[in-house]
Structure formats: C-alpha cells, structure tokens
Amino acid sequence: MPVRVRFAPSPTGYLHIGGARTALYSYLFAKRHKGQFILRVEDTDLERSKKEFEDSQIADLNWLGLIHDEGPDKPGDVGPYRQSERLDIYKKYSAELVEKGAAYPCFCTNAQLDIKKEKLAEAGKAPHYDGTCRNISQEESSKRIADGEEHTIRFTVPDHPFDFKDHVRGNVGWPIDMVGDFVIMRSNGMPTYNYCCTVDDWLMKITHVIRAEDHLNNTLRQLMIYEALGAEIPEFAHVSLLIGKDRQKLSKRHGATSVSQYQKEHYLPEALLNYLCLLGWSHPEEKDVFNIEDIVDIFDLDRFSKSPAMFDVDKLNYINGQYLRAMSIETLVLKFAEVCSSESPFHKQTPEWKNIFAELIKDKIQNFIEVREKVDEIFTSDIYLNDETKEILSWDSTKLIQEYLASELDGFDKPFISEDLIGDWMNHIKSEMKIKGKHLFMGMRVVLTGKAHGPDLKKVARLTPPGIIAQRISKLSLYEGH
C-alpha cells in the first residue's frame, strides 16, 4: 500500500512554525517512502476561516520547499481537498451512522446543555453529555427534523475501551467513560473536526497521520469513528509540542511564530527547515547542520523525542550562519541586493566593490538582514564614541595619525582609496612617524572608520568613499576640541 501522508491546516491564520514542522515531518516521511504528501484544508470553522490564509499558508509551504502532491490547488483522485467542499460526503456518512445506530440526532439546546454541564461540574463529575436524545425513537426524531427543529448529530460512544500504538508515544489507551456522546454534525450543517478529519483521512487513504501532540486525546474519538465507519485505522505519530521561553505552547506573545515572519527577516528556508527538524527529531549521526534533501533517505519515525521543545533563536541563527557561509560570492551578492532597500548605496557600487564587500562580511553575519547595517556602517560619516574609541582617541599618536591622514586626503580625487595606498600610509606612519603596533592599527582604524572594531581595515577603507572618511576625520577634530 503506497504511503500517503497529509498536512491538514485550518486557514484561520498564517502558517505557524509548529505547523511547518509537522508539515516537514510529514513531507519527509512521504518522500522517504516514495509516497504522496497531501494538503487538506480544514475550513469547517466558517467564522474564522479565510481564503487569504489558505493562500498564504500554501505560499509559505512553497517557500519552504514543502511541495504537496495533492491539494486544493493540485487536484487528485480523492478530492476535493477543502472540507467546505465535501459537505455532501460528511452528510452521507453521518446519515449512514445514524442508520446503523452509531449516531443520533440531538435536539438539546445550548441553554439546556449549559445547565446540565453546570450540574455535573458541581457534582464533581466530568461534564459529559448525558445521552438524553439517545432514546428518542427514529419516528419521533424524523418528525421533529421534518418540522424544522434545530438539531445536531451526536456520536454514540461505544462502551469498550480503546487503545492504539503511537510511533512516538508507544501504547496509549483510554478507559471507558472517557468521553460523552460528542457532536459530529453541528446544527448549521457543518461537520466537527474529529468527524470530518476521520472521514477524510479514511477516504483520502491516508496511511500515516503525523501531527502535534495536542491531538493525542482526539485520537480516541477518531478511533471510535473509524470503528463505526468500518474504516481501516492509519498509523499515528504524535510529535511533541513547540513551546516558548515560559514553557507554554508557542504563541504570538513569544515573538515571531509565523513562517512569513522569518521569511520577512530574510532567514534561509533551508536553515529554518533544518532547525525546525531538530526540534524533536535527532539525526542518527548527531549531525545538526544538514540539508533536508539529504536526510530523506534516513528519516524515520523512531527518532522523535517525547518532551516538548523550546524554540531557541540563537541556534536558528547559528544554523542560518552556517548555510550563509557555504554560499558562493555570486549568490551572496544577489541576496544582498535583495535585502538592501532600493535607496541603499549598495546598488550604486561596481560589481568589483560588491564582490569585495561580500567576501569581507560573509563570515561576520548570520543573517542577510545584517547586511543593511554593514552597508550603513561603511557609508555613514558618524563616529562611535564609547570607552574604547575614546581611549584610542586620547593617545597623542592617534592625533598625529589623524593630522597625517587629513593632509593625505586633502585634495584626493579618486573614487576610492586603493589597498596599496593604505598600505603605503601605514608604512609611512610606522617608519617616519615611529608609531607601531596597537597604536598604529587601532589609531588608524578609529580615524578611518570611526570605530574600534570591524572587518579587515584595508578592505573596509578601500570600500569607503574618501569623502566619507574625510568627514569622519573632521568630526573627530571637533570632538577633540571639546
């Protein structure tokens, strides 16, 4: 039987990184077994579901490279792939279940239900539905339905325990009386999650359900429905949850949780995927920087950790940096151009300048977004005064260097200073002015760049317009005048 795995998001928001992670695991498992990866849109919550969210989630999945084989935008044999378009199917099977006695119409109103729940809660009992409408005869309920009385369809919970083997959790079971008869069709005619999910997984011939642990308890209800439907039960893998710094389920208040946010921040999709993969799954050789395509052959369900994982931006950044370091200068230059704003001076530079720049900073950044400030640092005439630069500026030698460089730059008319010329200046300062070591290099750096630290001095200076350097030097003079 061909492996078929699905990712089934509800379009009520942007693609969450937790969702991206389960999608990744599903994708990997499907690829590993040369099976199909199916995207199903669970849009039965009329109020919260929005087409724009469906579109953005698909766009995010595509950006990550998690391409589905079947979905709303890629019809297959078992469609439609949007639950709102499958209502006839859910109706058909719920009617069958009623026929079989596995479900029944319930005419209880919300108000009645609330009172029942309250009483049970007061008595310290689980707020399960008491089964009032179970005993209404077929004739009576048919009549009441014909009269237009509002009703739901409830599932008749069997009186035997259920258990199953989860690929991550092992054997999981529940006692009888764990749940009360639950609604499978709402009064507005829409199916509920546990019901339509089960019907779809069955009809879509899903063989492996890989999802987050918050669905573990839902599996009980779904198992009941599979049984009533006479459907074959798929295999399950309930992956641990992603949590935030406070160890609560990851949510908006923990910072960036949507995939699109990371895209906006210019993270590499491969790096995000690589990191996400590590949150709950481990490489058999304990590698932590690897390409997703390279683990397709070794990915399996036995290497999941059971406890929830905390999202750690530091490690994401590290991995992103590793990917960035492996890129060619050509690619980097293209990426840099993408990241810099349209008015950034970066775009006005020659290809040679861009290459030197890329070479110079590739090891200094973990994320493309940092390029912006690196460019700014070169083109700003601002000087950074802190304890370190102040100390360097207080040296007499620095003052001499500053005077010398000011005079050299006076009337300088080439677009850039060559590395050789900077070398000549250094030699002059060393041999003629007798300034060397730290005093020479740090003095030179602060005078030329206005900062105590930065990339290779000769190269940054070569990349900086002489006019900017001249401005910095005059600002330094002002500072010293105080």
Next chain:
RNA sequence: GCUCCUUUCGUCUAGCCUGGUCAGGACUACGCGUUUUCAUCGCGUCAACAGGGGUUCGAAUCCCCUAGGGAGUACCA
C-alpha cells in the same frame, strides 16, 4: 476535578528497548590560539540523569510512589 502525555547541562538532544566506558554532541556563556581589532575558524572550560523507594554485584537505563510541566475535557481545529 477527570483523562492522556511528559521529565538528561540554561537550550536542542545522544544514551533507555537489549542495565556495566569520567553520561556524549550541538547552541549559548566564558577562556586560549589564529586574526596586530571584531567576526570566522580551531582547541578548551563551566554545566544535567526531577525527588524518593525498590530489583540488582551494579540503575539515566527495569518496577513502584511523589512532585513539576504540558495537552485535552466545545455545535475550535
């Protein structure tokens, strides 16, 4: 409340099934080396088996109890 899941360095984790190397790796922090700076890179240091019982010559590993954390308990998914 009830049910289910879970607990190894600050973080992600390996090891657990098939008891027996100073409990290994990675990120972070710190230190050293390289870089006359910073970063990269290399090397190193700090740092954990939730607690308590048991079984055993021997327990992170097997069993029991306690505590903590999470999820679910909907006409949300």
